[in-house]
Amino acid sequence: MKHINTICVQGGYTPGNGEPRQIPIIQSTTFKYDTSEDMGKLFDLEASGYFYTRLQNPTNDLVAAKIAALEGGTAAMLTSSGQAANFMALFNLCSSGDHIVASSTIYGGTFNLIDVTMRKMGIETTFVAPDCTDAELEGAFQENTKAVFGETIANPALTVLDIERFAAAAHAHGVPLIVDNTFATPVNCRPFDWGADIVTHSTTKYMDGHGAAVGGCIVDSGKFDWLAHADKFPGLCTPDESYHGITYAEKFGREGAFITKATAQLMRDFGCIQSPQNAFLLNLGLESLHVRMKRHCENGQAVAEFLDGHPKIAWVTYCGLPGDKYHALAEKYLPGGSCGVVSFGVRGGRRAAEAFMKHLRLAAIETHVADARTCCLHPASSTHRQMSDEQLLAAGVGPDLVRMSCGLEDAGDLIADISQALDQI
Numbered sequence: 403m404k405h406i407n408t409i410c411v412q413g414g415y416t417p418g419n420g421e422p423r424q425i426p427i428i429q430s431t432t433f434k435y436d437t438s439e440d441m442g443k444l445f446d447l448e449a450s451g452y453f454y455t456r457l458q459n460p461t462n463d464l465v466a467a468k469i470a471a472l473e474g475g476t477a478a479m480l481t482s483s484g485q486a487a488n489f490m491a492l493f494n495l496c497s498s499g500d501h502i503v504a505s506s507t508i509y510g511g512t513f514n515l516i517d518v519t520m521r522k523m524g525i526e527t528t529f530v531a532p533d534c535t536d537a538e539l540e541g542a543f544q545e546n547t548k549a550v551f552g553e554t555i556a557n558p559a560l561t562v563l564d565i566e567r568f569a570a571a572a573h574a575h576g577v578p579l580i581v582d583n584t585f586a587t588p589v590n591c592r593p594f595d596w597g598a599d600i601v602t603h604s605t606t607k608y609m610d611g612h613g614a615a616v617g618g619c620i621v622d623s624g625k626f627d628w629l630a631h632a633d634k635f636p637g638l639c640t641p642d643e644s645y646h647g648i649t650y651a652e653k654f655g656r657e658g659a660f661i662t663k664a665t666a667q668l669m670r671d672f673g674c675i676q677s678p679q680n681a682f683l684l685n686l687g688l689e690s691l692h693v694r695m696k697r698h699c700e701n702g703q704a705v706a707e708f709l710d711g712h713p714k715i716a717w718v719t720y721c722g723l724p725g726d727k728y729h730a731l732a733e734k735y736l737p738g739g740s741c742g743v744v745s746f747g748v749r750g751g752r753r754a755a756e757a758f759m760k761h762l763r764l765a766a767i768e769t770h771v772a773d774a775r776t777c778c779l780h781p782a783s784s785t786h787r788q789m790s791d792e793q794l795l796a797a798g799v800g801p802d803l804v805r806m807s808c809g810l811e812d813a814g815d816l817i818a819d820i821s822q823a824l825d826q827i
């Protein structure tokens with residue numbers, strides 16, 4: 403299948419003669435076998451098939467195959483949430499005593515995951531600004547660094563990652579670059595084309611797109627040569643005693659090792675799989691992703707341009723604005739548009755931001771982004787409230803920041819709503 407628009411609609415599933423046109427929801431925890439021998443082969447990873455939905459489910463795999471095709475990867479798995487996807491992508495490479503290099507302007511939930519919870523597991527992280535100098539980036543690496551992590555478009559800071567630069571640095575140190583591509587989606591950017599090795603998604607956002615189902619996804623490019631760096635990745639390059647001595651990188655090659663290990667080991671042990679019902683809903687979203695992203699971006703651009711000229715607005719961050727700090731990177735990595743999320747500061751700071759939001763009629767206050775309905779959030783008093791002022795500023799989320807996720811409504815109606823709310827403060 404060729405164009406991304408076609409993959410959105412038809413990727414991942416080609417029904418045979420007389421089979422359902424829409425993907426079937428396999429609502430079954432378990433699968434039946436004629437002999438114990440047959441099942442034994444699955445447990446030895448000698449044959450591929452299904453035995454228990456905590457590890458794998460056919461509905462999920464159809465949707466994962468579509469997302470793998472969208473990203474241009476070789477294998478993918480769905481997870482119960484974006485948090486689970488990022489945790490498993492990192493934990494598939496790192497264990498106690500290891501180290502990660504991460505962009506400082508990542509999603510607050512991911513920041514907490516790696517800065518607090520993964521530290522408790524003995525995995526340390528050094529954060530660097532996405533626009534740090536080459537020397538700062540180089541200086542962040544250690545002997546025990548196992549991965550580099552960033553977001554194509556950061557939520558909610560809206561910085562754009564220089565994927566090629568971060569990939570080059572990661573590869574110079576023999577480790578993969580993991581890119582969370584939630585905001586751009588593969589419709590607007592395919593990080594593998596720029597050197598990233600693993601892509602993650604919170605499918606909860608644009609991919610589902612209707613605020614219906616929490617979910618995540620991990621995609622492998624199949625390009626990283628684990629065996630060439632076998633000393634760094636014993637989990638992939640030495641026998642797994644919990645799987646009868648299988649060596650993933652040898653048995654499944656570059657194309658399959660990463661996702662097979664994440665499925666066989668991490669899904670087995672953590673069980674954070676997406677429900678097949680949610681995978682079905684996700685696929686409905688994917689079928690129109692290419693159409694919706696275009697409208698989200700048009701509305702984001704129109705709202706950003708309106709806010710940019712408004713006297714009650716202190717600043718606007720949207721990489722589609724020519725004056726934006728990340729406009730040049732956006733022209734390179736996001737030529738077809740970025741996303742529908744716009745961040746801005748209301749003059750008068752925290753108080754003014756809260757007053758403005760109270761007067762909005764169409765844009766609802768929600769801890770969410772990237773669905774059909776426009777919504778907004780004040781991160782400093784909600785999603786990011788665990789962070790100190792210092793951490794907030796490092797994450798690119800000042801106390802006055804309002805994040806507005808432009809939905810699929812009419813741009814004129816959205817601007818009229820924003821305009822009347824600003825008039826009242």
Ligand SMILES: *Cc1c(COP(=O)(O)O)cnc(C)c1O
Pocket residue numbers: 483484485486488509511512553556557582584585603604605606607616617618
């Ligand atoms: C929302 C989000 C996450 C977390 O995803 P959940 O599905 O909420 O667990 C991770 N990364 C980014 C960029 C996000 O926007």
